[in-house]
Amino acid sequence: MRALPGLRGLRGLRGPPPALRLPLLLLCLLASERRSWADGNTTASPLTSLPIPEVMMTKYSNLSLKSQNISLTASPLTSLPIPEVMMTKYSNLSLKSQNISLTASPLTSLPIPEVMMTKYSNLFLESHNISLTEHSSVPVEKNITLERPSAIELTCQFTTSGDVNSINVTWKKGDEQLKNYHVNATGGILYTQYKFPIINSEQLGSYSCFFEEEKERRGTFNFGVPEVQGKNKPLITYVGDSVVLVCKCQHCAPLNWTWYSGNRSVQVPLDVHMNDKYVINGTNANETRLKIMQLSEDDKGSYWCHAMFQLGESQESVELVVISYLVPLKPFLGIVVEVILLVAIILFCEMHTQKKKMHTDDGKEFEQVEQLKSDDSNGIENNAPRHRKNEAMSQ
Amino acid sequence: MAKGTRVRSTSPPDGGWGWMIVAGCFLVTICTRAVTRCISIFFVEFQTYFTQDYAQTAWIHSIIDCVTMLCAPLGSVVSNHLSCQVGIMLGGLLASTGLILGSFATNLKHLYLTLGVLTGLGFALCYSPAIAMVGKYFSRRKALAYGIAMSGSGIGTFVLAPVVQLLIEQFSWRGALLILGGFVLNLCVCGALMRPITLKEDQTTPERNPISRTQKQDFKRVAPCSTLTKKCVQTCLCCSLQQEYSFLLMSDFVVLAISVLFMAYGCSPLFVYLVPYAVSVGVSHQQAAFLMSILGVIDIVGNITFGWLTDRRCLKNYRYVCYLFAVGLDGLCYLCLPMLQSFPLLVPFSCTFGYFDGAYVTLIPVVTAEIVGTTSLSSALGVVYFLHAVPYLVSPPIAGWLVDTTGSYTAAFLLCGFSMIFSSVLLGFARLVKKRKKTQLRFLAKESDPKLQLWTNGSVAYSVARELDHKDDQCVALTVPGYNPT
Numbered sequence: 001m002r003a004l005p006g007l008r009g010l011r012g013l014r015g016p017p018p019a020l021r022l023p024l025l026l027l028c029l030l031a032s033e034r035r036s037w038a039d040g041n042t043t044a045s046p047l048t049s050l051p052i053p054e055v056m057m058t059k060y061s062n063l064s065l066k067s068q069n070i071s072l073t074a075s076p077l078t079s080l081p082i083p084e085v086m087m088t089k090y091s092n093l094s095l096k097s098q099n100i101s102l103t104a105s106p107l108t109s110l111p112i113p114e115v116m117m118t119k120y121s122n123l124f125l126e127s128h129n130i131s132l133t134e135h136s137s138v139p140v141e142k143n144i145t146l147e148r149p150s151a152i153e154l155t156c157q158f159t160t161s162g163d164v165n166s167i168n169v170t171w172k173k174g175d176e177q178l179k180n181y182h183v184n185a186t187g188g189i190l191y192t193q194y195k196f197p198i199i200n201s202e203q204l205g206s207y208s209c210f211f212e213e214e215k216e217r218r219g220t221f222n223f224g225v226p227e228v229q230g231k232n233k234p235l236i237t238y239v240g241d242s243v244v245l246v247c248k249c250q251h252c253a254p255l256n257w258t259w260y261s262g263n264r265s266v267q268v269p270l271d272v273h274m275n276d277k278y279v280i281n282g283t284n285a286n287e288t289r290l291k292i293m294q295l296s297e298d299d300k301g302s303y304w305c306h307a308m309f310q311l312g313e314s315q316e317s318v319e320l321v322v323i324s325y326l327v328p329l330k331p332f333l334g335i336v337v338e339v340i341l342l343v344a345i346i347l348f349c350e351m352h353t354q355k356k357k358m359h360t361d362d363g364k365e366f367e368q369v370e371q372l373k374s375d376d377s378n379g380i381e382n383n384a385p386r387h388r389k390n391e392a393m394s395q
Numbered sequence: 396m397a398k399g400t401r402v403r404s405t406s407p408p409d410g411g412w413g414w415m416i417v418a419g420c421f422l423v424t425i426c427t428r429a430v431t432r433c434i435s436i437f438f439v440e441f442q443t444y445f446t447q448d449y450a451q452t453a454w455i456h457s458i459i460d461c462v463t464m465l466c467a468p469l470g471s472v473v474s475n476h477l478s479c480q481v482g483i484m485l486g487g488l489l490a491s492t493g494l495i496l497g498s499f500a501t502n503l504k505h506l507y508l509t510l511g512v513l514t515g516l517g518f519a520l521c522y523s524p525a526i527a528m529v530g531k532y533f534s535r536r537k538a539l540a541y542g543i544a545m546s547g548s549g550i551g552t553f554v555l556a557p558v559v560q561l562l563i564e565q566f567s568w569r570g571a572l573l574i575l576g577g578f579v580l581n582l583c584v585c586g587a588l589m590r591p592i593t594l595k596e597d598q599t600t601p602e603r604n605p606i607s608r609t610q611k612q613d614f615k616r617v618a619p620c621s622t623l624t625k626k627c628v629q630t631c632l633c634c635s636l637q638q639e640y641s642f643l644l645m646s647d648f649v650v651l652a653i654s655v656l657f658m659a660y661g662c663s664p665l666f667v668y669l670v671p672y673a674v675s676v677g678v679s680h681q682q683a684a685f686l687m688s689i690l691g692v693i694d695i696v697g698n699i700t701f702g703w704l705t706d707r708r709c710l711k712n713y714r715y716v717c718y719l720f721a722v723g724l725d726g727l728c729y730l731c732l733p734m735l736q737s738f739p740l741l742v743p744f745s746c747t748f749g750y751f752d753g754a755y756v757t758l759i760p761v762v763t764a765e766i767v768g769t770t771s772l773s774s775a776l777g778v779v780y781f782l783h784a785v786p787y788l789v790s791p792p793i794a795g796w797l798v799d800t801t802g803s804y805t806a807a808f809l810l811c812g813f814s815m816i817f818s819s820v821l822l823g824f825a826r827l828v829k830k831r832k833k834t835q836l837r838f839l840a841k842e843s844d845p846k847l848q849l850w851t852n853g854s855v856a857y858s859v860a861r862e863l864d865h866k867d868d869q870c871v872a873l874t875v876p877g878y879n880p881t
Binding site: 233235236237238241243244246289323327328329331332334335336339342343346347350 | 443484564566571576578583584587588
């Protein structure tokens with residue numbers, strides 16, 4: 001407000017008498033007010049007919065803009081593939097245009113634009129199919145492991161002898177209904193296809209195609225991160241020894257491996273900087289080895305290895321049991337005692353039988369010696385006649 | 396001339412304490428052969444603990460096998476000079492020490508030394524003396540006794556494999572090696588069982604006709620070491636070695652040695668390559684493992700039944716022929732193997748091969764005993780098992796190289812098949828040649844020496860022919876008029 005000369009003038013003078021001061025003040029204020037009205041006015045009025053630039057549109061998103069040039073009537077948005085860009089900015093607006101008209105009908109037969117897929121064209125494409133027949137009463141399941149964000153194409157085919165067009169096809173993720181699927185019938189086989197990208201862990205889960213939901217004709221695709229293998233049985237180690245714990249992933253390459261100790265609910269990360277206690281290395285990307293040295297009784301328990309993927313993580317545990325050297329020593333000493341006993345018994349028996357044999361042998365040898373003596377004498381006797389004969393002959 | 400010795404000499408008892416010897420040899424075979432095969436169960440643990448690959452850890456098995464076979468002659472020398480009991484007990488202590496020290500290893504090289512060399516040496520000291528001992532105690536039922544004794548390797552592998560697995564799960568590999576060392580200490584018990592026995596044919600007692608006696612005496616006089624003076628002790632050691640290994644110059648034994656080389660070359664790759672071959676023709680892993688189990692079990696059956704069979708009177712004189720028949724059939728099985736490309740065809744192959752594999756393993760000591768006699772059996776067996784060592788080492792890698800270069804198993808199997816068939820044909824041929832020579836000499840000997848014609852009962856003619864057998868080389872030098880050795 002501009003300074004009011006009237007009031008300054010009033011202050012300069014020794015002033016009017018106090019009874020007149022208040023009404024004079026009020027008069028001056030009224031005058032100044034009238035003067036400002038006459039200068040100009042910049043306050044906003046309701047904007048229903050003014051051309052408002054886009055910048056302002058983003059600020060006042062609850063307004064409706066009518067323009068004669070472009071009119072785009074959108075029917076209920078549940079089946080239109082509206083480009084995401086527009087959706088994020090003008091989520092409450094309705095835009096009417098006369099020049100371009102794009103009427104959208106329920107999208108059960110419209111080809112899904114490639115716009116969505118081209119955005120994610122740097123992804124890997126994974127296709128999976130399930131075949132069902134009208135006789136299959138058991139739901140068919142397929143487990144698929146995904147490591148990295150992929151563009152998924154799921155196809156279900158249904159063979160029937162009846163009328164293919166009468167079958168109601170639905171897709172669900174868990175319990176949630178899905179749209180944007182494509183149905184096609186050729187011959188007696190009904191094909192349905194659902195394409196979507198998986199880029200984060202919330203999009204993993206079970207996707208099912210239903211052919212007549214009441215009759216339980218269902219094919220399910222279960223998406224999950226690859227599983228890691230640890231060891232089912234506990235690892236036995238000794239106090240003062242070292243041990244190597246291995247976690248492997250069959251056909252996958254995780255981004256990162258981390259080790260924790262504790263139980264499933266409470267996990268404590270290992271202090272990898274203690275180089276004389278823990279050493280982590282892995283020869284390939286699909287396995288990790290944790291070497292624990294100078295084991296003690298406190299090191300026993302479960303160790304968890306976590307494999308980090310772009311779409312989530314999976315974990316597995318390895319159990320460690322630490323025992324002292326005395327544990328296997330007992331059976332060993334038992335066997336040694338048994339061996340010593342048996343050897344002693346056998347050698348004692350052998351000595352015993354040998355002594356017996358020697359006693360009987362002495363008796364037998366005496367007999368043998370007697371026999372030999374008699375044999376010798378027989379020999380001499382035999383020789384003697386010969387000599388005598390010769391003598392007789394020579395004589 | 397009668398000898399007034401105090402040592403009682405007997406004929407082979409064929410029973411009695413002999414069965415305890417068979418039990419002892421059975422346990423020796425379990426503790427040596429079966430434990431060697433079960434060592435491979437530890438390899439996965441060694442690979443994880445020492446972060447080495449399969450090739451490095453597989454050396455342990457090769458070293459044990461190689462050292463056991465290469466040092467087999469050492470085992471027979473030790474048991475001949477000290478005593479069978481002391482030799483086997485020493486071997487048991489060595490092997491057990493090797494296993495116990497192995498349980499404290501911090502490095503794979505330590506395992507090569509303790510588990511490989513020390514344990515292998517211990518096993519070598521036990522194996523051939525124990526088998527020779529069985530031969531001394533049996534003559535009529537020799538093949539059956541050998542069958543039961545040798546079946547220890549099959550039964551032992553069957554029983555020990557799950558036990559070792561259990562030990563590793565309970566105590567980890569260190570504790571399992573320690574307890575296995577204790578188990579191997581039972582070799583000392585087997586050693587204690589091996590009571591020495593002196594057989595009649597070990598001494599020069601007059602049992603046959605005078606001619607053989609005088610000829611033997613002449614031979615003894617010619618031997619350099621006749622007196623036991625202090626000077627002669629050293630020369631006696633090496634001339635006793637000379638005497639012990641005199642069989643090496645026998646032509647029969649040389650032929651047997653060559654055929655054993657080829658046979659050992661042929662038989663080892665199958666146990667290594669049957670499972671990979673089965674998997675390559677489309678058999679599942681579990682079914683391939685089942686094939687190996689069949690092979691092992693039928694091996695045991697073949698050991699015992701073939702031993703019993705060849706003890707029957709009708710086959711007793713044809714043990715040699717049965718041996719070559721078994722080896723030849725195994726070779727034929729090998730030749731048929733590349734044509735068998737499915738599981739139902741591989742099962743009968745496993746049964747046949749396993750049976751005859753067990754069969755000829757039982758007959759090796761029997762045939763060796765027939766050629767060299769029971770005195771030198773221990774040394775001869777040492778040499779025979781020594782000859783197994785190099786082919787066992789060399790054959791699987793050569794077969795592997797053939798598989799890698801040709802891309803299929805056909806070449807490797809054909810080579811092994813021909814090797815075994817050659818081994819059996821060589822023996823058959825040698826036997827035929829010998830028979831022809833024998834009949835010729837007998838005919839000519841009968842004609843030339845009229846004195847012998849007086850003694851025309853079967854036993855004398857037989858004993859003369861046998862003398863001629865043993866002195867094959869000297870026979871040729873016989874100057875019988877009108878005889879031309881062709």
